[in-house]
Amino acid sequence: MRIAILSRNPKLYSTRRLVEACEQREHDVQVLNTLKCYMDIASHRPSIHYKGVGLEPFDAVIPRIGASVTFYGAAVLRQFEMMGAYPLNESVAITRSRDKLRSLQILARAGIGLPLTGFANMPDDTKDLIRLVGGAPLVVKMLEGTQGKGVVLAETSKAAESLIDAFKGLHAHFLVQEYIKEAGGADIRCLVVGGKVVAAMKRQAQAGEFRSNLHRGGTASLLKLTPEERSTATRAAKKMGLNVSGVDLLRSNHGPVVMEVNSSPGLEGIETATGKDVAAMIIKFIEENAKSNRTRTRGKG
Numbered sequence: 001m002r003i004a005i006l007s008r009n010p011k012l013y014s015t016r017r018l019v020e021a022c023e024q025r026e027h028d029v030q031v032l033n034t035l036k037c038y039m040d041i042a043s044h045r046p047s048i049h050y051k052g053v054g055l056e057p058f059d060a061v062i063p064r065i066g067a068s069v070t071f072y073g074a075a076v077l078r079q080f081e082m083m084g085a086y087p088l089n090e091s092v093a094i095t096r097s098r099d100k101l102r103s104l105q106i107l108a109r110a111g112i113g114l115p116l117t118g119f120a121n122m123p124d125d126t127k128d129l130i131r132l133v134g135g136a137p138l139v140v141k142m143l144e145g146t147q148g149k150g151v152v153l154a155e156t157s158k159a160a161e162s163l164i165d166a167f168k169g170l171h172a173h174f175l176v177q178e179y180i181k182e183a184g185g186a187d188i189r190c191l192v193v194g195g196k197v198v199a200a201m202k203r204q205a206q207a208g209e210f211r212s213n214l215h216r217g218g219t220a221s222l223l224k225l226t227p228e229e230r231s232t233a234t235r236a237a238k239k240m241g242l243n244v245s246g247v248d249l250l251r252s253n254h255g256p257v258v259m260e261v262n263s264s265p266g267l268e269g270i271e272t273a274t275g276k277d278v279a280a281m282i283i284k285f286i287e288e289n290a291k292s293n294r295t296r297t298r299g300k301g
Ligand code: ADP
Pocket: 115, 139, 141, 145, 146, 147, 148, 149, 151, 177, 178, 179, 180, 181, 183, 185, 186, 187, 205, 210, 211, 212, 213, 248, 250, 259, 260
């Protein structure tokens, strides 16, 4: 098959592993820098140009689109979809997953376990917003943050109030969330491919830190998922419409709760922790599912 990988950096671990897996399975693979693709929108025959030439059609495209380039990346992917390429994750699902508010609403509507969460921009009653999520301690998150940036723990109501007031001053969207203390600074990353959890790891925060992001010094280890955790992860991925995703769970005393569903999950942490060849599983999924014009939305919706 002819497979394109949309990635801004071919040297990144995940990109390299996907290229390797394609080559091992004898596919013709090309890494395209998402931002350097340009498109002919107007014609009846949609095309994508790269380095001065129109690209030959691809059978499948693997989007590895960073949060900062979601807007343009989704447009490029949509163009591939219009040209009939099979996207590993559809542009519509990626755009949806990048909007934390919308994602949580989609998951809530499906009855999937979530931490008690409030959303606000300029709440006129901070105390009521705090009550809404069960009081302090609570977590305040900036909507645009990644890798734990802009995720803050307020231990007391007073701290929560001043924090929320500070966020209000920034005119940024933010969410206020019940602090899942019983998770003990650990979260669970489930790698879901084609409706199955193919690998999972526990990430434990450093001492004195509640954020378990590996970029913040968290450490990964193996764990055994409960059937409930497994089904929560697969249901969350399905509701988001993602074929491949990283579903982050917390173990709360009211069962597993979903924090986030990531549409371009990194492979380094999970492959290292589990020793599994996730990249090959992803390529195998493409082999089994890629058909021309098989996209559900073809960029519409
Ligand atoms: P990001 O998407 O920036 O990584 P997250 O929302 O995943 O931000 O939060 C970063 C980390 O903080 C999580 O991996 C988790 O360890 C911790 N965390 C986030 N929300 C909560 C919460 N409600 N209760 C307990 N820990 C949390």
